[in-house]
Amino acid sequence: MTRLRWIGLIVLIAVALAIAMAYRPAIAETPRPDPRAFAPAVVARGANLARLGNCVSCHQAAAGKPYAGGYPIKTAFGTIYGSNITPDADTGIGRWSPAAFRRAMRDGVGRDGSHLYPAFPYTHYAAVTDADIDALYAFLMTRPAVRATPPANEMIPPLGFRPLLAGWKLLFHRPRPVQPDATQSAAWNRGRYIGETLAHCTACHSPRGLLQQEKRGAKAYDGGWSGGWYAPPINARSPAVRAWTVERMNTYLRTGLSRHHAAAAGPMGPVTYNLARADPADVRALAIYYAWWMRDAPAARREPLLPDRIALATRRHPAAARLYTGACAVCHESSAAMMVAGRPALPLGTPLHEDNPRDTIQVILQGVRPPVSAGGPFMPAYADMLDDRQVAEIVAYLQARHGTGPAWPDLEAEVAKARKEAQ
Ligand code: HEC
Ligand code: HEC
Ligand code: HEC
Known part of the structure; x- marks a missing residue:
């Protein structure tokens, strides 16, 4: 009995210690700052940073106002909703001081002291400079205040208990400033700073571990998952069949389309939508940095010939x-009567050459919405028109015809999975 009591006491002390370590004080409320108090140049700078940071994508619901929150982010641990970050005093961040905002961006802690889920990419924002965080604050505080409360998160128990996030941070949140590399150009260094911090490109393009932590080092940019789509490797393992040069990457990031590759579909669409509205010099810096990451990819060395095995594919998959x-x-044959302006040929796109069929499937299920402007590339969604079997057969047909890798197995199950995981 005494032994049990001792164990009980030790457990109690451990829990108390953990809770004490997880504790963060609230930061006092301040009156909402007068929007006229911010210098227009600082607000403009913040607007550019917000576009580079893709903030609106997670902070605007489908039918909601910009930055008013409510966008659902599905994770393996439940659904987390983007917060209202307009300056509304009651439902937004209107009463947040610059210090409270800075702590949220760096440490993932809300004004009231609660730990925030890393679905909010503070692991990247932590390395944003003070001046840039203050410019973002000025930009957000000068937006229209919107009264809106996002739905409550739906986490699998016990993960709704926020103090547990302190443990996650202890393991995985290691803020490090982005060190300039003197051997590279100023534009390359600018691209690295934006890409590794605000633009958080690794958040989708790097694989994640069991607890959703991003893998770094040799695994950086080695391909990851986002909203039921596959974000392919954008390093030396890029499966692209056409080289991603600086010019091509710049065009892709600024227009959502590369005529040497394909359109930016799925979650990459909003990224290009925001980059199209950001400072062109910053987007070019990103293109320089990421073309550098892909400089040793197979296509950068030699672009393969792409045969069209139409007879073989038709024999194997006649129904498809x-x-x-x-x-x-x-739309997809070069003899097509209805050519879509600027539409690249199917085999040039990376999806058919990836080591999994996910993006090819999602493009067929969800179609392509013009990523950057209404006149951009469009493809209808076939999710309601074709069943799993039909989609699987078309994918098998396309891969047999144009693919460069081994045949994808279990396509029907993959289609069912792709439907389930779609956001
Ligand atoms: C990938 C999605 C995503 C992106 C991109 C994103 N956020 Fe968020 N953000 C979230 C989520 C989700 C939360 C809520 C986290 C929680 O409830 O624990 C959040 C919370 C916040 C909070 C805390 C609000 C509060 O009331 O606690 C601030 C401030 C914030 N985000 C600012 C920004 C800014 C500024 C940007 C752009 C530089 C940005 N976010 C980009 C997903 C995102
Ligand atoms: C929200 C998730 C997400 C973020 C953030 C993101 N990407 Fe992507 N990206 C994707 C997905 C998914 C695809 C595949 C889309 C498709 O097949 O059209 C993709 C495709 C790409 C491609 C095309 C690769 C190829 O060979 O076809 C490039 C290049 C790229 N992303 C670069 C970037 C850069 C640079 C950034 C940061 C500025 C970035 N991405 C941020 C999800 C993301
Ligand atoms: C109205 C014209 C249109 C129709 C019809 C259409 N597509 Fe597309 N498709 C596009 C456009 C535009 C894109 C985006 C540009 C690009 O990536 O080639 C695209 C992209 C794709 C991609 C990804 C890009 C790539 O190169 O890998 C695949 C796969 C695809 N379509 C397959 C299909 C299949 C299968 C069908 C029929 C079930 C279909 N499309 C019907 C216009 C169309």
């Missing part, structure tokens, strides 16, 4: 070939 001719060829 008929479906394709009826539903897809109108």
